[in-house]
Amino acid sequence: MTYIPNTDADRRAMMEAIGIGSVEELLTVVPDDVRLDGPLDLPSALSELELHDTMGEMAARNGSADRMASFVGGGMYDHFVPSAIGHLAGRSEFLTSYTPYQPEVSQGTLQGIYEFQTMICELTGLEVANASMYDGASATAEAAMLARSATGRDRVILAGSVHPHYVETVRTYAHGPGIEVETLPCPNGALDPDLLASALTDDTACVIVQHPNFYGCLESMRDLERVVHGAGALLVMAVDPISLGVIESPGAYGADIAVGEGQSMGNQVSYGGPALGFFAARDRFVRRMPGRIAGQTVDQAQRRGFVLTLQAREQHIRRDKATSNICTSQQLNALMATIYLSLIGKEGLKQVAELCLHKSHYAAARIADLQGYELAFDRPFFKEFVVRTPAAPGEIVTRLADDGLLAGIDLGRFPSLKIEDGLLIAVTERRTRAQIDRLVEALGRFS
């Protein structure tokens, strides 16, 4: 099955029109010594019907959240996705168009970006936001790069309670340009402000904390902010957008840059993506921001319209002097987030956040009551928490999968955390009391 409309007759007519006898005449520029001498070694073509069957079987081999009760989080979450999102974002006009290089015929996408930017600024309490980043981890790395260029300092400090993938991504990005990265241990589930104070130096560009952090715990943000700014460094906060329905905004805490994974806003987990990262900052950093930004303007008839703007930051203009290399990002996913926030609204976001609080605290209390289980950290948490388990957490997760339960994340999979008996459990608004009770009962079998 190919998607080529032209027939042999069409091709013959075209070749005749340009005076060639075969397509081979157009390939004479490809020397023989680099030519492939046979067909590619790939499986033979499938009809659309066969494709449905083959891939349907493949999908059915997964223990996905449509068949299992999922308590897996760790940066992506099984939040409810309202039906309108898929129907609207699936419209060809949004789905198949490209970057709005011709704004006169791209106002739908451009106004969507402007609305997205506004919503991200509302959520984060910061002044400017861009059109999207790849994901939370790469957005965090870009924040570190911005902090370096804005401060002229070459050292980045991360709380050890930041998502391990974010830490690893920052390290990967930091290597080439020679940025020094230090991770501070958080044995009590959050960064100790005194430890941070002792680690800060006058060459520290920024401190990166996650709030709620990878363990689900809240950080001591007010104290951390004082320490960071006292040393002249920038404060970068990675945040869960759903938490911002009840938890204070990064702007109100005094953050300079806020980033995060936006999947929770109307995007499926989709085995890791595509979702979106978001990036917001104080207005003084706007000319150093990575990524696309839309701005409002008018056309010749003074009608409101939107364009991509501040492009002198970007790779297609500045090339090797650009603030980032980002080009294609996650526009459709950002649109889905925008539609989600429109549907859920001011009250709805608070309600989702509160449901997460109620359900996760109910689950945590019940699990902590089980023989052999205890909460790992004595700190406030939002929708996710770590329990120490009486049996190996990896073993528990494997066994509970047979009961249709995805029990959480074995923290032993992240050696850098040095927690071998920790199970990270996420409870979103989507989990019912019956599912939570089933999880508690199943965990109880290991007591």
Place this chain on the structure above:
Amino acid sequence: MSEPLIFELSSPGRRGVSLPAPDVPVKPVSSYLPDADLRATPPGLPEVSEVDVVRHYTRLSTLNYHPDRAMYPLGSCTIKHNPKVNEDMAALPGFARLHPMQQDETCQGGLQLMYELSRDLAEIAGLEGVTLQPAAGAHGELTGLMIMRAYHEAHGHARRKVIIPDSAHGTNPASVTLVGYETVQIPTNAQGLVDTGQLAELIDGETAAFMLTNPNTLGLFESEIRTIADIVHDAGALLYMDGANLNAVLGITRPGDMGFDVVHFNLHKTFSTPHGGGGPGAGPVGVRSDLVRFLPTPVPVKDGDAYRFDYDRPDSIGRVRGFGGSFGMMVRAYAYIRANGPDGLRQVSENAILNANYIMRRLEKCYPRTVLVHGTQNETPIPAEVPCQHEFVASGTRFREHGVRMLDIAKRLLDYGFYAPTIYFPLIVPEAAMVEPTETESKESIDRFIDAMTAIAEEVENDPDLVRNAPHTTPVGRLDEARAAHPKTLNLRYRKSLAE
């Protein structure tokens, strides 16, 4: 009539989605969280009903041009048809609701897909190993540069420079800077190709890599590619292929066979995943055998009948993003490769090349192919007997005498119902228009495009103002770009805060 902002439709008390009442015991929020961490002011999100949301975004959507409506000849971006079955496959709950932090035993279908797609892309590239992690083409370039840097470091010297043609995509030099290297630009010769003599002079022991697109951004095949590869390898450097133009070579030649050591793929170009108005994309990277150890971690592998992620890769550059990559785009690309098969993929490239040459030859009188002679403002023609590959770049300098620029012609094309070609890129063609039809345009569709371009060239002669003031039929006219470049124009919240 412009569409209001969603915020301007807000009315207190409206809700767009209903949520269940709590089914667990409820305590005050302040019993869970410290007062100091409770949000003082709720975010100013709109309050709208579902019908408000549906109508607003439906109306917004109608303001966009898109390739499901007509040809979108945006050169370098490969805006081909996005098969609908791909969307259904990605939406299968077994894929869409699979969580990346689940243990591998419950993700066997997902891992199998990633493993097989990696294998297929490696075959298409003629290279040994593939990472699926990068989120976009530029992200793939960055990853490829990191891999090449790791290679040189492992050989004891990181080196300093990367050579790039002056016709390269802007992401190339931007990625070079991000990885801590310097860009050295090499001029394109009068045939629109790499000057191998110049390359041999420029390259030295501090050169980490040469980044090249083949076919290049002029749509011309670099026939001396083996010589280029030898020059690069003799200097101990690596040859990187920007895979933006891979749609021209499927089943005809392979990056590895041409001598490339590293290549990135754009799943959203060559492999038909939709562009989404600017993403999501996906930018897998393929490498030759001795670079496999540097690939980002984790890598999907097969042990017997079971699939798993391999994290034990001590020489890896590390992660370039969270989780395993943009899996939903991998599902679409996998469906596309399986639907086409090996013969279908070759037909893709052959038809893309025929379509482009047909347009190029039929338009060459009005829109000739040229390239600037390096260091001058003089154009030299690309000879008609040199075929283009999947795209070509025309010059619009002949319209200058009528006061018309390629920008004007692009805008006028919108009135004819087509999206515009890529304009003013590459930088070595004055008044450039880069046209890429792809294989999914029929002859009739292409003929309509040719007719439109021809008609516009006549309008330039007879009524240049009509072209200069275009577009005339779009939802808005030309926009004042300078006016948008201030924080107060970047979001509504900033504007409101200024007013307060």
